[in-house]
């Protein structure tokens with residue numbers, strides 16, 4: 562009796578906690594994030610109803626068939642029921658996967674819009690760096706031998722290439738609100754991960770590869786970018802910030818950085 566009651570109480574408490582959203586995702590700041598949340602909600606509704614019914618029935622079975630001192634009896638399996646719930650579970654899981662593919666493909670398989678801002682990311686143990694093409698709109702050539710954190714050159718921008726003279730590097734990523742971004746990601750050592758909760762976007766950064774990630778942030782603000790792949794002893798300290806600026810402020814920031822480079 563007590564066990565059945567405990568099961569019902571825990572089930573109800575869990576449902577209330579989820580339904581009341583007392584501990585939920587941070588705000589979604591673009592269309593993709595809202596679609597992601599909608600898919601998550603739909604999946605949770607379906608699995609939530611099944612969870613509720615299954616746990617309530619379990620409590621009922623414990624209550625009804627609890628030991629009354631008699632002998633237990635052997636019961637054969639029921640093939641029809643086995644087939645029904647195996648098929649049901651398969652349809653449910655495959656259906657949920659198919660429903661989610663569009664949301665996933667929207668980030669990973671979409672074309673880069675023509676008005677996208679291209680930004681480069683370089684990850685290393687234990688920091689992220691970002692590079693902008695500067696006033697000329699061209700990224701300077703890079704050379705692995707010229708990588709130097711001490712000289713503020715985490716990308717190894719080739720000093721001899723004039724296109725690299727105005728390249729802006731930053732430890733935080735600034736993007737204009739409402740404009741698509743193409744982030745080209747590379748790593749110097751091990752696998753890292755670029756993750757912004759508010760964008761609902763998460764992508765590994767793999768050494769030896771250049772991985773494109775497309776996203777758009779619509780709401781100005783400051784968001785955390787924690788490295789989300791265990792990458793070594795300093796992993797817990799590896800984080801950056803995504804600063805979403807109104808488009809005019811973004812242009813101004815780039816101009817200011819350009820001025821600073823000219824004064825050097």
Ligand SMILES: [Cu+2]
Nearest residue numbers: 753788792799
């Ligand atoms: Cu890392």
